[in-house]
Amino acid sequence: MFKQVNHIQRGLCQTTFSRSIYLHSGKRVRGLKRNPEEIFKTESGSVYGTTEENLQPLKTFLGSSYPISDNLLLQVLTHKSFGNGIKPYNEKLAALGSKLYNLYCLKHITNKPTTNTETAINGKNLDSIGMPLPRALGEREPLAIFAQVNKLNTVMFWKSYNHNLSFAQSGELKVSGQMMFALIGAIGFSHGKTAAENFIEEKLIEGTPSIENIANEFVEQNIRRGDI
Amino acid sequence: MLRLSSRAGARACANFRSSIVKNLSSSLYFSSSSITKHKTTYDNPLEYGTYKSNIYTHRLPESTAEQSPELVALHARLDLPKAYSLSTLSQALNMETKSEGLANNFGLNTLGKSLLSYYVAEYLLIKYPRLPMPIHNQAIDAYMGVEPLSSIGKSWGIQPDTNSKLEKYLAQEPFFMKYGKLRYLEETSKEEVKEDGVIELTGDEISQIEQNHGRYTPSEQDAYAASVRSIIGGLYTHTDELTTKQFIKNHILSRKLPIEQMFQFQQPMRELVRLGDKLGFKDPLEVRLIAETGRLSSHAIFVTGVFVGTEKLGEGVGSSLAESKTRAAVNALMGYYLYSPISSDGEELKVPSDEGYKFEGIVGLGDVAI
Numbered sequence: 001m002f003k004q005v006n007h008i009q010r011g012l013c014q015t016t017f018s019r020s021i022y023l024h025s026g027k028r029v030r031g032l033k034r035n036p037e038e039i040f041k042t043e044s045g046s047v048y049g050t051t052e053e054n055l056q057p058l059k060t061f062l063g064s065s066y067p068i069s070d071n072l073l074l075q076v077l078t079h080k081s082f083g084n085g086i087k088p089y090n091e092k093l094a095a096l097g098s099k100l101y102n103l104y105c106l107k108h109i110t111n112k113p114t115t116n117t118e119t120a121i122n123g124k125n126l127d128s129i130g131m132p133l134p135r136a137l138g139e140r141e142p143l144a145i146f147a148q149v150n151k152l153n154t155v156m157f158w159k160s161y162n163h164n165l166s167f168a169q170s171g172e173l174k175v176s177g178q179m180m181f182a183l184i185g186a187i188g189f190s191h192g193k194t195a196a197e198n199f200i201e202e203k204l205i206e207g208t209p210s211i212e213n214i215a216n217e218f219v220e221q222n223i224r225r226g227d228i
Numbered sequence: 229m230l231r232l233s234s235r236a237g238a239r240a241c242a243n244f245r246s247s248i249v250k251n252l253s254s255s256l257y258f259s260s261s262s263i264t265k266h267k268t269t270y271d272n273p274l275e276y277g278t279y280k281s282n283i284y285t286h287r288l289p290e291s292t293a294e295q296s297p298e299l300v301a302l303h304a305r306l307d308l309p310k311a312y313s314l315s316t317l318s319q320a321l322n323m324e325t326k327s328e329g330l331a332n333n334f335g336l337n338t339l340g341k342s343l344l345s346y347y348v349a350e351y352l353l354i355k356y357p358r359l360p361m362p363i364h365n366q367a368i369d370a371y372m373g374v375e376p377l378s379s380i381g382k383s384w385g386i387q388p389d390t391n392s393k394l395e396k397y398l399a400q401e402p403f404f405m406k407y408g409k410l411r412y413l414e415e416t417s418k419e420e421v422k423e424d425g426v427i428e429l430t431g432d433e434i435s436q437i438e439q440n441h442g443r444y445t446p447s448e449q450d451a452y453a454a455s456v457r458s459i460i461g462g463l464y465t466h467t468d469e470l471t472t473k474q475f476i477k478n479h480i481l482s483r484k485l486p487i488e489q490m491f492q493f494q495q496p497m498r499e500l501v502r503l504g505d506k507l508g509f510k511d512p513l514e515v516r517l518i519a520e521t522g523r524l525s526s527h528a529i530f531v532t533g534v535f536v537g538t539e540k541l542g543e544g545v546g547s548s549l550a551e552s553k554t555r556a557a558v559n560a561l562m563g564y565y566l567y568s569p570i571s572s573d574g575e576e577l578k579v580p581s582d583e584g585y586k587f588e589g590i591v592g593l594g595d596v597a598i
Contacts, residue, residue: 072591085597086506091361092592096353096580099346106342110335110465114277118286119331121316121465126335128279131268192585193350212274219273 040083043163046155048087050074054155058183061152066187066199076182079158079175087157090182097185098140100193104200105138132219133212140177142215147176149209152183285329288315288407298387298408305385306459312466320458321386323412323451333458340461343469344372347476350579353592356487358565360595363490370485374445374453380479381452386410388448392418412451473581488566495598496557502596503564504536511537515553518543532556 024032040048048054050070058073068076071088078089106129114125128134136142147153148167153176160170167173188196204211271278293299293314303317322332348371352364359367370376389409391401395418420428427446429437437444464472493499497515504513519531532552534541542563544555569589571577578585 075591075593080594085594086502088591088593091594092353092357092364095349095361095364099342099349100580103342103346106339107469109276110339112275112277116277116280119281119284121287121319121336121462122311122313124465125277125279126339126465127268127281127284128270128276129335129338131270131273131279133273134276186591188350188580189591190587193581196580216273 040087040157042082042155042157043160044155046157048074048078048083048157057152057154061150061203062187065202066191066195068186068190072186072190074157076179076186077156079156079178081159081175082157090178090185093182093185093189094178095185096188097181097183097196100188100196101143101181101184101200102138104197105134108205109134109137132223133216136219136222137212137215139215140181141173142211142218143180143204144173144177145214145218146204146207146209146211147180149214150207152176153179281331283329284331287331288318290315292404293318293407295402295404296408298405300408302385302408308463309467309471312463316462316466317459318407320462321408321410321455323410323454324414326414333454333461336458336461336465337454338461339464340457340459341372343460343464343472344457344476344480347473347581348372348480350581351481354577354579354589355568356566357569357590357592358567359487359592360565363487363565366490367485367487370490371480371483374449376483377453377456378449379452381410381456384456386452386455388412388451390418394419410451410455412447469581488562491562491565493558493561496554496561499596499598500534500541500557500560502598503561506593506596509536513541515556517549534560 021033023035025035025038028034037047042048046054050073054077055070055073058068058076062068072093075088076090076093078087080089080091082089109128110124110126112125114120114123116125116127119125119127144153144167153172156172156175156179158171158175160172163170184196184200187199267283268279268281270280290313296314296318299314299317303312303314308317316336319331320333320336322330324330324332345368348368352359352367352371356364356367387409389406389411390413391399393415396403396406429444433444433447460472460476463475501513514535516533516535517530518533520529522528523530528547529545530547530549530552531543531545532549532555533543534553534556542556542558542560544552544557544559546552546555569577571588577589
């Protein structure tokens with residue numbers, strides 16, 4: 001609906017057009033703009049925004065050692081699938097976080113004291129690289145399980161094609177893993193690489209349960225299923 | 229020119245058989261460590277220091293590596309620190325999977341790839357935080373993909389070991405010479421008579437082409453890229469991460485990359501409108517004609533600007549109104565995507581791995597769906 005308003009200013013006629021837009025609620029109708037209050041909401045009913053309710057699980061997990069701004073935390077929790085990607089989402093954070101985490105894991109496994117004197121290089125045992133557990137440690141699945149166990153993924157802004165499916169089938173596993181990479185990336189961006197590595201060491205490796213135990217169990221499950 | 233061997237069918241069968249054997253042998257990773265035929269054994273999967281390969285059982289003695297003039301020359305050419313042993317450098321050049329127990333570069337390659345991935349990604353994410361993800365990935369590939377790393381390897385003067393045992397014997401080449409060369413070919417393929425411009429593909433290579441959507445990467449290119457990554461991994465094992473980072477900066481990130489040439493817009497105006505929505509512009513996006521000349525002539529020129537309120541986002545010149553409008557939208561998008569923040573002192577921003585890093589830049593908000 002268009003309204004035409006005429007203003008007479010210093011003898012000139014200035015025309016201003018204003019329009020009221022209909023915001024559609026309910027099922028999607030092609031060509032109609034949807035009501036943001038309705039679409040920026042998760043399946044479980046959490047409303048998008050930097051509210052305490054949304055950010056509390058991550059803030060509690062981070063503690064006072066690794067503070068992150070509310071806007072960045074909200075970006076960590078937001079996946080590309082939410083609201084057709086119109087809100088800031090965590091792809092770039094995860095891009096840094098995944099590389100940082102992978103590098104950390106490799107350093108972690110190769111820098112352990114070794115009994116392998118024949119092929120270790122300068123005390124670093126590279127024979128474990130590529131083996132099932134060391135490889136799984138750097139992947140997103142154990143991180144996603146870690147997020148689920150620690151209830152870090154209770155509020156995530158994402159959209160599945162079917163939220164009623166299982167953790168893995170609905171895509172929640174992938175989104176949770178990406179969220180964890182993004183969290184590591186956000187600490188890397190905010191406090192630097194060393195702080196992010198300390199975070200991984202303190203909260204994931206030495207966490208309860210440890211990410212190493214989760215990865216080990218994940219590998220054993222895959223072996224039992226015959227996936228590896 | 230690619231030619232399929234007449235023996236391709238037989239080879240494919242052999243490959244299939246070998247893949248079955250591989251699949252069977254891979255299960256050996258997880259059985260009890262008391263059986264000696266295991267590829268790798270360990271006391272406990274979580275005790276990484278106890279992993280031990282039963283196939284690659286030893287490293288090249290330093291005294292043998294020192295005899296290879298090519299290794300010594302490569303070490304000096306790359307200005308590697310003294311702590312970097314020649315045996316590790318030789319291991320970085322060893323891609324062989326069927327050598328007589330000599331450790332190959334698999335571990336070094338993985339380590340080097342991880343180091344490269346992190347430092348290249350960190351540099352790009354801080355320097356160009358708003359790059360669309362496909363361009364970001366292309367830029368990473370342009371810095372550390374197989375092709376650039378392969379050409380870097382060649383520029384370092386690494387030579388492949390292509391001579392067969394017979395040729396080496398006839399040329400009276402000492403045995404230690406090969407330890408300074410890139411070893412990726414099996415003895416049987418070295419003996420094959422090669423024809424210039426003709427590449428004979430194995431069954432594995434044909435299936436790889438199908439997986440790579442018709443792209444063929446020669447095994448030599450792969451080997452060169454792996455050797456460069458392994459040399460970087462080797463540097464980390466002998467020195468520290470800071471030295472490795474400096475090496476990556478000097479050899480990989482120092483190369484000029486024309487990122488602005490990587491863009492190609494299908495619907496720039498539409499993309500700009502969506503971007504405006506994402507960034508929450510209060511005023512609507514407007515296209516305004518700034519100047520024109522010769523509208524009725526055969527050489528008309530129009531200057532168009534894209535505005536949000538009083539802010540001009542981009543400007544374009546074209547011989548028609550539509551062209552100038554599209555150019556203005558592209559100009560605005562390029563200005564946004566190629567934005568590179570600077571520090572409060574006007575210097576280049578520090579990256580998260582730098583000493584005294586302070587977050588002053590921005591984090592990319594993600595691409596817009598068009």
